[in-house]
Amino acid sequence: xxxxxxxxxxxxxxxxxxxxxxxxxxxxxxxxxxxxxxxxxxxxxxxxxxxxxxxxxxxxxxxxxxxxxxxxxxxxxxxxxxxxxxxxxxxxxxxxxxxxxxxxxxxxxxxxxxxxxxxxxxxxxxxxxxxxxxxxxxxxxxxxxxxxxxxxxxxxxxxxxxxxxxxxxxxxxxxxxxxxxxxxxxxxxxxxxxxxxxxxxxxxxxxxxxxxxxxxxxxxxxxxxxxxxxxxxxxxxxxxxxxxxxxxxxxxxxxxxxxxxxxxxxxxxxxxxxxxxxxxxxxxxxxxxxxxxxxxxxxxxxxxxxxxxxxxxxxxxxxxxxxxxxxxxxxxxxxxxxxxxxxxxxxxxxxxxxxxxxxxxxxxxxxxxxxxxxxxxxxxxxxxxxxxxxxxxxxxxxxxxxxxxxxxxxxxxxxxx
Amino acid sequence: xxxxxxxxxxxxxxxxxxxxxxxxxxxxxxxxxxxxxxxxxxxxxxxxxxxxxxxxxxxxxxxxxxxxxxxxxxxxxxxxxxxxxxxxxxxxxxxxxxxxxxxxxxxxxxxxxxxxxxxxxxxxxxxxxxxxxxxxxxxxxxxxxxxxxxxxxxxxxxxxxxxxxxxxxxxxxxxxxxxxxxxxxxxxxxxxxxxxxxxxxxxxxxxxxxxxxxxxxxxxxxxxxxxxxxxxxxxxxxxxxxxxxxxxxxxxxxxxxxxxxxxxxxxxxxxxxxxxxxxxxxxxxxxxxxxxxxxxxxxxxxxxxxxxxxxxxxxxxxxxxxxxxxxxxxxxxxxxxxxxxxxxxxxxxxxxxxxxxxxxxxxxxxxxxxxxxxxxxxxxxxxxxxxxxxxxxxxxxxxxxxxxxxxxxxxxxxxxx
Numbered sequence: 017x018x019x020x021x022x023x024x025x026x027x028x029x030x031x032x033x034x035x036x037x038x039x040x041x042x043x044x045x046x047x048x049x050x051x052x053x054x055x056x057x058x059x060x061x062x063x064x065x066x067x068x069x070x071x072x073x074x075x076x077x078x079x080x081x082x083x084x085x086x087x088x089x090x091x092x093x094x095x096x097x098x099x100x101x102x103x104x105x106x107x108x109x110x111x112x113x114x115x116x117x118x119x120x121x122x123x124x125x126x127x128x129x130x131x132x133x134x135x136x137x138x139x140x141x142x143x144x145x146x147x148x149x150x151x152x153x154x155x156x157x158x159x160x161x162x163x164x165x166x167x168x169x170x171x172x173x174x175x176x177x178x179x180x181x182x183x184x185x186x187x188x189x190x191x192x193x194x195x196x197x198x199x200x201x202x203x204x205x206x207x208x209x210x211x212x213x214x215x216x217x218x219x220x221x222x223x224x225x226x227x228x229x230x231x232x233x234x235x236x237x238x239x240x241x242x243x244x245x246x247x248x249x250x251x252x253x254x255x256x257x258x259x260x261x262x263x264x265x266x267x268x269x270x271x272x273x274x275x276x277x278x279x280x281x282x283x284x285x286x287x288x289x290x291x292x293x294x295x296x297x298x299x300x301x302x303x304x305x306x307x308x309x310x311x312x313x314x315x316x317x318x319x320x321x322x323x324x325x326x327x328x329x330x331x332x333x334x335x336x337x338x339x340x341x342x343x344x345x346x347x348x349x350x351x352x353x354x355x356x357x358x359x360x361x362x363x364x365x366x367x368x369x370x371x372x373x374x375x376x377x378x379x380x381x382x383x384x385x386x387x388x389x390x391x392x393x394x395x396x397x398x399x400x401x402x403x404x405x406x407x408x409x410x411x412x413x414x415x416x417x418x419x420x421x422x423x424x425x426x427x428x429x430x431x432x433x
Numbered sequence: 434x435x436x437x438x439x440x441x442x443x444x445x446x447x448x449x450x451x452x453x454x455x456x457x458x459x460x461x462x463x464x465x466x467x468x469x470x471x472x473x474x475x476x477x478x479x480x481x482x483x484x485x486x487x488x489x490x491x492x493x494x495x496x497x498x499x500x501x502x503x504x505x506x507x508x509x510x511x512x513x514x515x516x517x518x519x520x521x522x523x524x525x526x527x528x529x530x531x532x533x534x535x536x537x538x539x540x541x542x543x544x545x546x547x548x549x550x551x552x553x554x555x556x557x558x559x560x561x562x563x564x565x566x567x568x569x570x571x572x573x574x575x576x577x578x579x580x581x582x583x584x585x586x587x588x589x590x591x592x593x594x595x596x597x598x599x600x601x602x603x604x605x606x607x608x609x610x611x612x613x614x615x616x617x618x619x620x621x622x623x624x625x626x627x628x629x630x631x632x633x634x635x636x637x638x639x640x641x642x643x644x645x646x647x648x649x650x651x652x653x654x655x656x657x658x659x660x661x662x663x664x665x666x667x668x669x670x671x672x673x674x675x676x677x678x679x680x681x682x683x684x685x686x687x688x689x690x691x692x693x694x695x696x697x698x699x700x701x702x703x704x705x706x707x708x709x710x711x712x713x714x715x716x717x718x719x720x721x722x723x724x725x726x727x728x729x730x731x732x733x734x735x736x737x738x739x740x741x742x743x744x745x746x747x748x749x750x751x752x753x754x755x756x757x758x759x760x761x762x763x764x765x766x767x768x769x770x771x772x773x774x775x776x777x778x779x780x781x782x783x784x785x786x787x788x789x790x791x792x793x794x795x796x797x798x799x800x801x802x803x804x805x806x807x808x809x810x811x812x813x814x815x816x817x818x819x820x821x822x823x824x825x826x827x828x829x830x831x832x833x834x835x836x837x838x839x840x841x842x843x844x845x846x847x848x849x850x
């Protein structure tokens with residue numbers, strides 16, 4: 017099946033917002049064997065919207081529309097959908113209950129414009145919005161599928177994953193496409209490519225298999241794509257390719273199941289029944305934020321401190337003043353002292369630390385922007401490693417947070433560092 | 434003038450890459466008075482590309498195309514352009530010199546496929562690529578402008594800024610467009626719409642002015658757009674509209690200059706020469722992370738702690754055990770004690786705190802997921818406010834972080850809470 021994605025919103029056309037919905041939807045549709053052939057973005061204008069609907073519906077089997085379902089005057093997608101399908105609006109009781117519940121949870125009264133969002137086009141499947149207000153719709157007409165979702169990314173994602181993708185998994189698309197994402201960190205793209213060697217060899221010289229390198233601040237992801245007629249054939253090939261890749265670069269791989277590094281280390285800590293604390297300087301709370309994004313992290317994560325001043329390094333962590341005076345706050349000695357300090361003070365099995373220069377100011381020829389020391393302490397060993405990260409402030413924070421979590425992963429798995 | 438942007442590339446259609454070129458080009462075109470009405474993405478397929486060219490060229494005055502200009506077999510944009518304009522290829526000497534120079538700098542020999550990139554369509558303006566290889570083109574036909582740029586973001590951006598935008602600055606577009614983004618938080622979209630009342634009134638009944646509501650987890654942004662013949666007329670109208678909006682919803686507005694809330698409170702703290710510390714439970718370090726994203730934040734931000742366990746609330750912040758036993762960790766009393774504790778312990782002017790239930794587990798009928806207490810303490814007052822946020826774990830963390838920074842902003846500006 018072939019598809020077009022249509023995103024609606026003036027904010028996209030003036031460049032105020034980067035359209036992240038597009039790639040997200042494309043990836044998910046691809047994974048269930050739907051070939052996305054075109055993406056279109058139009059503004060909150062009923063004529064333009066209907067024209068885009070018309071073109072897409074006449075050309076493709078699947079049309080996925082997002083945006084313009086809000087309650088205010090500038091949201092016109094619902095009325096465009098009604099005009100396009102020559103439909104009127106009917107009250108959806110479940111959506112109304114959902115909206116009232118949404119406001120009740122927030123101890124507020126819904127307005128009429130909110131309750132009106134429970135009016136949906138007649139004769140479509142209605143997707144309830146579990147975390148927002150606007151419901152989504154699915155029209156099945158002339159062997160085609162026309163889907164309308166909210167534009168708010170979190171709402172769109174949940175509805176896509178819980179309603180749309182399961183729906184298409186049941187539809188026969190005639191082609192099995194599977195992607196495997198192998199997440200690596202701690203090695204640059206070109207070095208990874210060198211370690212892997214011949215791509216044709218890795219892919220078993222199979223023209224239905226492909227490999228892509230996706231670099232980001234958190235590492236390089238390898239995406240393997242295999243197409244085929246049956247699920248078994250495709251899974252089998254994917255497994256073979258994964259084994260070949262693992263043989264070459266095993267130690268850099270932290271996940272092959274879409275998990276983030278903070279989830280991977282969280283699971284390891286839980287398995288080993290270990291507790292963790294962290295003292296952050298240059299990463300400013302980002303590592304604690306990432307660790308606590310994982311549900312259940314309170315089981316192993318006890319205390320984080322962001323010691324942004326020398327004073328707080330001294331009184332929060334017991335770093336000796338002389339150590340800072342002698343080596344500077346950004347040094348191996350201070351990183352080790354911070355990791356040891358937080359571990360003993362918070363009474364946890366492991367302590368981590370970061371201290372570095374995130375920039376844009378504060379750098380010097382000896383200690384340039386991007387220099388970061390990462391410390392680790394457990395009851396057997398206290399150590400620190402030096403890193404030199406490129407990029408702007410935020411990028412340096414992100415790279416340092418990833419390096420810190422990766423150091424923890426390798427320590428937990430006793431992998432060479 | 435009205436425009437369409439066309440981006441070409443299979444990597445976009447499978448969702449492997451987020452299309453950041455789109456919004457970048459749109460913003461730049463808007464700034465020179467070109468109205469972007471549509472954006473289209475197609476794959477590296479000559480038929481699809483020509484179809485997209487055809488539709489865009491027949492509808493709009495300006496078409497900007499990116500991508501598919503590389504040297505390998507999968508790049509077909511150049512030949513599609515030639516077919517579309519019924520043109521052949523000619524050698525561009527300057528482009529050839531540029532390519533040879535590019536390789537010489539890297540101490541390598543160009544291959545024939547690289548040198549062939551100096552072949553460009555006949556009868557167009559050629560834009561040289563200063564940091565890459567593929568040149569860009571501009572066709573001026575039938576009073577329309579058709580522009581083709583490389584897809585690599587850095588190359589596209591440089592060519593757009595140095596060649597395309599200066600070109601359009603000289604063309605009379607006959608229209609000035611200005612946008613103003615008014616960022617609000619602490620009020621839901623529908624309530625904000627109610628406070629603002631008649632949109633026509635706010636917009637001075639001017640059909641060249643428009644207002645859009647853009648909700649996100651951090652608040653609702655209002656975008657005012659004004660079009661006109663002269664810069665003065667447009668600026669004047671924009672100012673009038675801003676004043677009218679401010680009169681209605683002043684206290685919810687934290688920025689009209691694209692600044693994030695953490696930058697706004699950072700500037701206020703600097704102005705007042707105040708220092709800040711924070712104790713986070715449910716936000717898990719996110720607030721410290723946001724505060725430290727601002728360069729120079731070490732001037733006012735001293736210490737953050739993430740007290741994820743009851744023990745750490747007690748020993749890090751001096752929260753009395755009895756208080757936790759009596760009221761629970763998620764309570765007004767504990768939030769206040771945390772804010773007071775971190776302020777006095779870190780010896781800062783202001784202390785902030787969060788304690789809540791981020792979910793998905795840990796909720797109860799009395800204390801459901803999404804319940805968050807936010808505490809504030811300075812030398813005159815210690816207080817806490819209750820919030821009920823909807824959404825998943827990450828959304829609750831984000832909303833709580835924004836509410837906490839907004840509480841700080843209002844306290845610093847002595848705005849009613």
